Amino acid sequence: MTSAGPGAKASASPAQKPKLEIKLCAPRGFCAGVDRAIQIVELALKRFGAPVYVRHEIVHNKYVVEDLKAKGAVFVEELDEIPDAERERPVIFSAHGVPKSVPAEAASRNMFYLDATCPxxxxxxxxxxxxxxxxxxxxxxxxxxxxxxxxxxxxxxxxxxxxxxxxxxxxxxxxxxxxxxxxxxxxxxxxxxxxxxxxxxxxxFPEIIPPHKDDICYATTNRQEAVKAVAPDVEAMIVVGAPNSSNSQRLREVAERAGCARAVLVQRASDIPWASLGEPESLGITAGASAPEILVEEIIDAFAERFDVHVQTVRTADEDIAFNLPRALREAAAE
Missing domain, CATH: 3.40.1010.20 (4-hydroxy-3-methylbut-2-enyl diphosphate reductase, catalytic domain)
Structure with missing residues (x-):
């Protein structure tokens, strides 16, 4: 199903620019698990003040991590990086999940921790x-x-x-x-x-036991299906996401396999490989589950400076899933 999508501001007369049809994949960007994890950090800062420590990147996106750093989050790879004097500060485990040894270590050090693991x-x-x-x-x-x-x-x-x-x-x-x-x-x-x-x-192994329900999450599946719907019809595909984001890398691979000759992963508009893209007449854009929509808008604006763009949203699924926040933060969320 195709519907009109957001437009983008042009910096010069459209008549002076080549036309570009942008097909915007939907669903794209943040999933419920990523949204919950980011909320946990923001609400912990709101309730407990800065600093709040986060073990590993809360989600794999540099823009999100830098934004949370600016608000007072401190990112560490291991708990022993947290200074002894700061052990009473909250520590949050990332959306990716942690081995059981990590909360056990936190408990042994009398740390207060919040688990942002995606449900x-x-x-x-x-x-x-x-x-x-x-x-x-x-x-x-x-x-x-x-x-x-x-x-x-x-x-x-x-x-x-x-x-x-x-x-x-x-x-x-x-x-x-x-x-x-x-x-x-x-x-x-x-x-x-x-x-x-x-x-x-x-x-x-014909007797091997499968999961009771598919383990690949709904958001991963939905974003890949949207890319499959768009990729055969565009000359190039931009996937907005981080190099260490598994779901973003998979979107790029899916686009290539679905018939898009040029599929590239970029973090920001400054990463767009203009020379290799040339002047396409059609372009697909999607975003990994940890990439915020503001970066998609930034990419569209960058193309609008060079092209007379028309944006269509190609939607293949609707998402209305939300996950509960940890009990310790629900009051902060209600304020």
Missing amino acids: LVSKVHKEAELHHRRGREIVLIGHAGHPEVIGTMGQLPQGSVSLVETVEDAAAFAPSGHGPLAWITQTTLSVDDTKAIVEKLNER
Whole structure:
């Protein structure tokens, strides 16, 4: 379904510029889990004052992180980076989730912590724990080194979860044989890539137990479907997001596979590769789940300075999901 989208201000007469049709993917940008995580930091600052410490980037977006820093958030990678004199200050765990050792360490240091883990990631954690209690050997489909994967594997004793990243990994995976197999996934994967890996696991292990409900989150799926609807019809695709954002990288890959010859990931308008884009007549724009809408608007404005733009929104799904805030912050949210 296509509907009129936001316009953009031009800096010169449209007659002097080449025409550019922009197809704006929807849904795009912030998901409910990201919105909740950012609210947790902002409300903690409102209730407790600055500084508030955040372990790891609250979400993978430099603009968001810098904005929260300006408001009084201090970002650290590990809890021991927090000065002893500041241990009474709140510390927030990022939306990606953390291993169980992290809240345990915070408790041992008498730290007050707030968990901004996305509820859909927490669902995967609980799923992993359930499989483990039932004696199942767990296969996690995900990307090595990603904070979400580290957090999920860290819910269980070391060696309880085997990581599979590719179809080749699935083909080579050798179970220990200590129990039935079950698979779970990172929430921000390519839907198509994951399907291929699952097919290989099912082929090799027909009795493998799937998740009760799909682990790839609704927002990841919806944003990829919107890109698939737009990519075949545009000459280039801009994905607004950070290089370390898994869901943003997947959007770029999805655009390429769907038939867009030039798909690029940019953080800000200053990153647009003008020379390689040339003068396209059609352009798709989307944003990863951790990219704020203000950056999309910035990108559109940058193109409007060079082109006579017409913007259409291509909507493939509606989203109305919201997650509850931690109890400790609900009063601050109500004020």
